[in-house]
Amino acid sequence: MRLSYFLSRRFRQAKHANGFIGFIGKASSTGIALGITVLIVALSVFNGFQQQLEERLLSVIPHVEYDAPEQPIKHWPQKVALLETQPGVSAAAPVIKLNGMAQFKTQLKAVEIRAIMPEHEIKVSKISDFISAAALNELSDGQVILGQQVAKQLGVEIGETVTFLLPDLTKENSLSAAKKQRLTLVGLIEMGGPVDHSSALIHLSQAQQILGYQADEVSGLRMAVLDVFSANKIAMSVGAKLSDYVYVNTWFRSQGNLYQDIQMVRTIIYLVVFLIIAVASFNIVSTLVMEVKEKQANIAILKTMGATDSVIISTFIYQGLSQALIGMGFGTIFGVVLAIWIPDLFLWWNQFSGTNVLAGAYFVEFLPSKLVVGDVFVTLAVTTCMTCIATIYPAWQASRIDPAKVLGQ
Incomplete structure (x- = not known):
């Protein structure tokens, strides 16, 4: 093995009679370096998006939600307590959801209003971490917390009054004149993404007054679960404990496509970039074949001096691996x-260009990145395996050289 390593180093350091051999070798190393660089960066970005999905978005949106389509859910305190005792459930909270229009002066903006009990909401959601100017647990009747982008589009500031236009259904389920509710803006949600563009939070008792509900009536219950990827299973088993007629929703319905897209694109990136690395690795075949042709006299002399086939094969495998290792090193x-x-770099580009391609289009407005050491090792291991496979044929051809034919010419 030491002899093979020594010979491969000498062959690598020797000047080539044909300069094209050196060019192909450098091109192969460059291709491997670029492929590894792209794969590490791409996987880190997708790891970052998945981390933000799990730790940021899923910490705010409900893991499981039970919505009453007809009659309100009665005795919600007892039912919240019941849900919290179920296996896999970390917390539960009441909610009333309304859709309406927010108006400030001449500006109108559609909003999704969520009426909450602050002391319960902070158990199932971390949205309080993204609220500025006011604490969520201080929210009271007559007050509202808006998404930052909603407030920006309306042109409203903290302390000013916003008018909400809410649909009013008669007993015959026909629409009458919209209800108006004037609320004081006390805080802003600054999370980034769609939540900032559509959300409004009010106190539960405020919505109960608007809808004519009793103090123990709500339109929905929401839960946070210990394992977000088991939300569907937990939702169905726990929902069977409720006596009310409810629709069962989980984050898989609202955000599941996003999670699946991340996994699908990750797989595509793996496949495409590994194919690029495979092409670069198998370019080493061309380099070694030409080098074997150029060095056949040297190989013949080595064989007459007693070098075995295994030494010759190992020499050219080392030769190919050395080219790959250079690319792997720089690429890593x-x-x-x-x-x-x-x-x-993404933030700098946004400041330089004055635009943000993720603004309003994704659940975050920055480019996250999470470097996973395991991804780097997998990339290097697969590249090493492909390079070894690529070197086998030319190394075997080198060992088949007949000294008598080559030296007798």
Whole structure:
């Protein structure tokens, strides 16, 4: 093995009679480096999006929600207590959801109003971490917390009064004149993404007054579960404990496509970039075949001096691996550095260009990145395996050289 390594190093350091061999070798190393860089950066970005989905978005939206389509849910305190005793449930809270229009002066904006009990809401949601100017647990009747972008579009400031236009259904389920509710803006949701563009929070008792509900009546119950990926199973088993007629919704229905898209694109990135790395790795075949052709006299002399076939094969496998290792080394360094700095680079580009391609289109408005060491090791391991496979044929051809034919010419 030491002899094979020594010979491969000498062959690598020797000048080639044909300069094209050196060019193809450098091109192969460059291709491997670029492929590894792209794969590390792409996987880090998708890991970042998945982390933000799990820790940011899923910490705010309900994991499980039970909506009453007809009659309101009665005795919600007892039912919240019942839900919280079920296996897999970490907390439960009441909710009343309304759709309406927010009006400030001449500006109108459609909003999704969620009426909450602050002391229960902070148990099932971390939205309080994204609220500025007021604490969620201080929300009271006559007050509202708006998404930052909603307030921006309306042009309303903290302390000013916003008018809400809410649909009013008669007993015959026909619409009458819209109800008007004037509420004081006390806080802003600054999370980034769709939540900022449509959300409004009010106190539960305020919505009960608007809808004519009793103090123990709500239109829905929501839960936070310990394992978000078991939300569907938990939702169905726990929902059977409720005596009310409800629709069962989980985050899979509202955000499941997003999670599946992330996983699908991750798989596509793996496939495409590994194919790029495979092409670069198998370019080494061309390099080694030409090098075997150029060095056949040297190989013949080595065989007459007693070098075995295994020594010759190992020499050219090392030769191919050395080219790949150069690309893997540079690719890993560049990929790791870019994966760490890409959020800052994206922010700098947004400031430079004055635009943000993620604004309003995704659940975050920045480019997240999470470098996973396991992804780097998998990438390097697969690249090493492909390179070893690529070197087998030319190395075997080198071992088949007949010294008598080559030296007798």
